[in-house]
Amino acid sequence: MTIVATPPTPLERFNSLAFRVLLDCLARPGKVGRLPPPPFADLPPLPDGTPPNTVAVAAWLSLLDQTVSFAHAVGAEWLPVDYPLTRWLALRTNARPADPSATDFALLHDPSGTTLFGDLNIGSLLEPERSCTVFLSLPEIVPNGAALRLRGPGIATTATVGLRGVAPTELAAIAARPSQFPLGIDLFLIDQQGRCLGLPRTTQIEVI
């Protein structure tokens, strides 16, 4: 049969493959997925001069367009609208940089961003889907490791996962993230190698 469509561009291919990993990880918390290699590498640096986690940025960008807003943070500080990386993200996606309390998508470039969870929108009972989706970049996710024990929809009984380079207070902040079902934020943890862990608001998290 004749194919009447163009094949996907490298960026479109990444977006669709990354989405399937994100969907699978969110539907099965505790399962560690592997994101495909990012389609670009020319990101402006963070304030301390280090490059951002490219695969985390690329996966996050795959969901952004002109209808949504975003905010991103290094350490415990939200980055300003005129910061070079903010402008690069806005130019690439047409998404609006916004105040964290009203933002649809947040990117936290390192685990100390967990202190900012309280700033984010958790949705309303009429529209719980309007809550923030948060991507958190961290050093390493260890499948079946022993940092967090997870329970809830998507998990047959319980699941455990290890997180390296995350302080005990940050683990506690992940476990205590705003999640009073049906309200709450939905979290994706992404490490430097492109491993991905989804933690929807339905997951009960316990620090081991």
Place this chain on the structure above:
Amino acid sequence: MSEASDQLYNFALLDEDAKREIRRKLLKAVALPGHLVPFASRDLPIARGWGTGGLQITLSIVTPADTLKVIDQGDDESVNAVNLRRLINRTTGVTTTTDTAAATIIQTRHRIPEEPMRADQILVLQVPMADPLRWVEPNLERATMMHSEADYGKMWVYMYESVVRAGDLRIASQYPVIVNRRYLMDTTPIPRWDVPKLHMADTLYLFGAGREKRIYAVPPYTIVEPLQFEDYPFRTEYRPGQRCARCGAEHTFLTEHFVSDSNGGRWETTCSDAAYCAKRVAQMEATA
């Protein structure tokens, strides 16, 4: 005509912005099992009400590596299934199959396949009527309010009245369920036979209502409880002694159809899942 001029459409027909919007909504739907998430529902070359919700989900999640199966009432060969499959195939080039076990994405209208589905598969259901509260509350704003407050008293009264009037829970299909002990959800017109397959399943279920512009989901290993009473429990369509006339299966969902013969004709019951039935017949012929 050159090959390039034949390529008139974006991969998977929808533009990238439309796909992105549906992807964002799918993630929220998975995080809120059973909750109706509004989405834009783009125009498609098929009319709304003919599977556009399921089709938009399939087009948004499909990748070139996928294997696709499309069924309509359990049948791969009905007009709706054939046309949807051809549209998806011509705009993506993905492999299509009729074998449930070989598919990675299955788009379906009103059935869940008989063969148990695996964790690496996704079932996309077409939804004609998204809100189960429609039966008791036609006003959408009020129904949304009732969902937000988990105020399902009217629905329980409807169930009670069904028992009082008919002597049993008189709901043939589209059976209402409570998902993750919170949201009331319409199961789409799948038969009651398929409802238990939603409970603690291995597979991710995605639901798309194109005409009503709603997406919802049931993640794997999620509690899905049909509405029932202690003395009037939920029951599937199983009849002791039932049997498929073609493959002899005794534990499948059967449909009845009229077969004319020289004696004037007779009613015959066969499996509704045609591919499963054909597979069983082929296996029996191979071993015989």
